[in-house]
Amino acid sequence: MNNKKTLNTGSFKFNFLVIYLYSAFIGVAMVVALSFYLKDIISTNNFYQSVAQPIVYQSQSSNTDINRHSSYLQSYLRSGNIDHKKEAERMLYNKLPKRIKAMVELSKKWDSDPQFLIRANDLMLQFEAINETYLLFENSGTSGDQLLNETYLPMLIKYGIDMKGFNDYQYNNYGQDLVNIFDQADKYKYLALFILLLLFGILGLFINNTSKKIKNGIDKLKEDIGTISLGNFPERIEKSDNELITIEDGLISLVGNLKNVEQFANEVGKGSFDSELSVFNNEGNLGRSLASMRSSLKQVSADGVIRDWNNTGLAKFGSIIQENTGDIGELIDLLIRELVKYTDSLQGGIFIVNNEDENDVHLELLGCYAYERKKFLERKVKPGQGYIGQTYLEGEPVYLRDIPQNYMSITSGLGKTNPTSLLIQPLIANDKIEGVLEIASLKEYPEHVQKFVSQVCENIASSISVAKTNTNMGKMIKDSTELTEQLQAQEEELRQNTEELQATQEDMERRIGELEKENNELKGELNNLQTT
Numbered sequence: 001m002n003n004k005k006t007l008n009t010g011s012f013k014f015n016f017l018v019i020y021l022y023s024a025f026i027g028v029a030m031v032v033a034l035s036f037y038l039k040d041i042i043s044t045n046n047f048y049q050s051v052a053q054p055i056v057y058q059s060q061s062s063n064t065d066i067n068r069h070s071s072y073l074q075s076y077l078r079s080g081n082i083d084h085k086k087e088a089e090r091m092l093y094n095k096l097p098k099r100i101k102a103m104v105e106l107s108k109k110w111d112s113d114p115q116f117l118i119r120a121n122d123l124m125l126q127f128e129a130i131n132e133t134y135l136l137f138e139n140s141g142t143s144g145d146q147l148l149n150e151t152y153l154p155m156l157i158k159y160g161i162d163m164k165g166f167n168d169y170q171y172n173n174y175g176q177d178l179v180n181i182f183d184q185a186d187k188y189k190y191l192a193l194f195i196l197l198l199l200f201g202i203l204g205l206f207i208n209n210t211s212k213k214i215k216n217g218i219d220k221l222k223e224d225i226g227t228i229s230l231g232n233f234p235e236r237i238e239k240s241d242n243e244l245i246t247i248e249d250g251l252i253s254l255v256g257n258l259k260n261v262e263q264f265a266n267e268v269g270k271g272s273f274d275s276e277l278s279v280f281n282n283e284g285n286l287g288r289s290l291a292s293m294r295s296s297l298k299q300v301s302a303d304g305v306i307r308d309w310n311n312t313g314l315a316k317f318g319s320i321i322q323e324n325t326g327d328i329g330e331l332i333d334l335l336i337r338e339l340v341k342y343t344d345s346l347q348g349g350i351f352i353v354n355n356e357d358e359n360d361v362h363l364e365l366l367g368c369y370a371y372e373r374k375k376f377l378e379r380k381v382k383p384g385q386g387y388i389g390q391t392y393l394e395g396e397p398v399y400l401r402d403i404p405q406n407y408m409s410i411t412s413g414l415g416k417t418n419p420t421s422l423l424i425q426p427l428i429a430n431d432k433i434e435g436v437l438e439i440a441s442l443k444e445y446p447e448h449v450q451k452f453v454s455q456v457c458e459n460i461a462s463s464i465s466v467a468k469t470n471t472n473m474g475k476m477i478k479d480s481t482e483l484t485e486q487l488q489a490q491e492e493e494l495r496q497n498t499e500e501l502q503a504t505q506e507d508m509e510r511r512i513g514e515l516e517k518e519n520n521e522l523k524g525e526l527n528n529l530q531t532t
Contacts, residue, residue, distance in 0.1 A: 055116075104117070122162065133147075310448065320334060320335060329367070345440060361383060363435065398422075427458075
């Protein structure tokens with residue numbers, strides 16, 4: 001393959017390392033700049049949360065509590081409700097002291113403005129004066145309403161106003177601090193923005209340079225992949241000296257596997273399914289799928305061979321049966337000889353049921369092939385005797401791969417030996433057992449051979465049944481013909497006897513007529529004599 005683009009050289013690792021480090025530097029610079037920018041804001045915010053906000057809360061709560069104290073006290077003085085007095089004292093002695101003390105302690109932390117501590121201490125003094133004044137309400141000689149209106153309420157009002165002023169002062173100073181911080185930060189934001197843009201510009205140059213290198217490598221790979229996508233193979237895939245070499249190695253491996261796929265497809269197309277050629281080492285989706293496809297096609301081919309073998313055999317034996325309907329003995333002998341050869345067996349025999357004598361029902365060896373003399377001489381098998389007799393009784397096939405030593409022997413080029421497999425199949429037609437077939441081999445019988453033998457045995461059984469029926473019909477016809485001939489002979493003899501009887505009867509009638517005539521003549525002569 002002729003690459004038009006210049007080969008990509010140099011590792012991307014250094015470029016990316018520079019980009020990463022430079023990006024980290026920009027990130028650090030941004031964080032540092034942002035930290036300087038937000039430092040005072042964060043510090044002020046932290047101070048607000050830890051000092052200013054609690055002071056606001058305490059001051060606002062103090063205002064609420066002092067108002068509630070005033071309300072409960074006035075209600076008590078008007079109505080004398082002891083519960084209202086207790087609530088007023090709870091505010092004065094429990095809640096308010098804690099709040100003013102907290103405000104004083106928090107104000108001590110406001111180092112930037114000592115005015116807060118001065119104001120807090122002043123509020124503390126006012127609160128102590130309020131406490132001392134409240135004790136005067138316990139003096140029975142003092143007018144409660146006069147003390148309340150002229151002294152106590154003005155003290156409470158002043159305390160509330162000063163507390164609000166304290167809160168407002170806090171808001172104003174905190175807001176001014178934030179304004180000062182933002183004003184100071186604005187002086188540096190444009191410089192920081194310029195520096196940041198400059199850094200990003202340099203980073204863009206690095207990224208652009210790296211992108212070009214990556215693009216050149218990807219374009220080269222794209223050209224190779226484009227060739228592959230059209231169903232062709234690149235003549236040569238040139239390698240780079242950067243990280244794209246991993247992809248290029250993978251592409252080279254892919255091309256090699258695709259060439260294997262091409263060779264694989266050619267061999268499968270020719271019907272060669274036993275090749276050890278593997279695609280992707282028979283792994284992955286495509287590798288496993290192609291291996292599975294080859295196995296499936298091999299199985300289909302094997303099934304086709306078996307199907308052709310089975311159909312050819314059925315046609316062969318069907319033809320034998322149709323062409324040999326004369327002598328059942330010759331038919332059986334021909335069938336067993338051809339069946340032994342067709343199933344690659346070494347010997348076999350067909351035993352036919354003989355039930356002419358109801359007291360001596362047995363299976364008779366009517367046809368055999370390559371049986372040893374001893375087996376051949378045992379032409380009769382009783383029902384239940386041995387495997388053959390048992391098969392006759394049960395009507396089920398028997399397939400043995402562990403045959404007794406003395407059952408039979410097969411003569412081969414290695415001498416006499418026991419068969420490895422023995423297949424005994426009943427010959428059944430119209431639910432009636434007509435006989436038993438036995439074949440033996442030094443090899444095992446595959447399942448399809450056993451099924452084939454079963455089908456052939458059905459045809460043999462039907463032919464035997466038909467032959468027996470024809471034999472019986474012939475015998476019946478012969479007996480009927482002999483009986484007819486006898487009846488015809490008897491009929492002819494009877495006809496002759498009848499004719500003779502008829503002739504005798506006619507002669508007797510004639511003689512009787514003559515005698516009557518003579519008698520009449522004698523009577524006339526006698527009468528004449530008497531008259532004379």
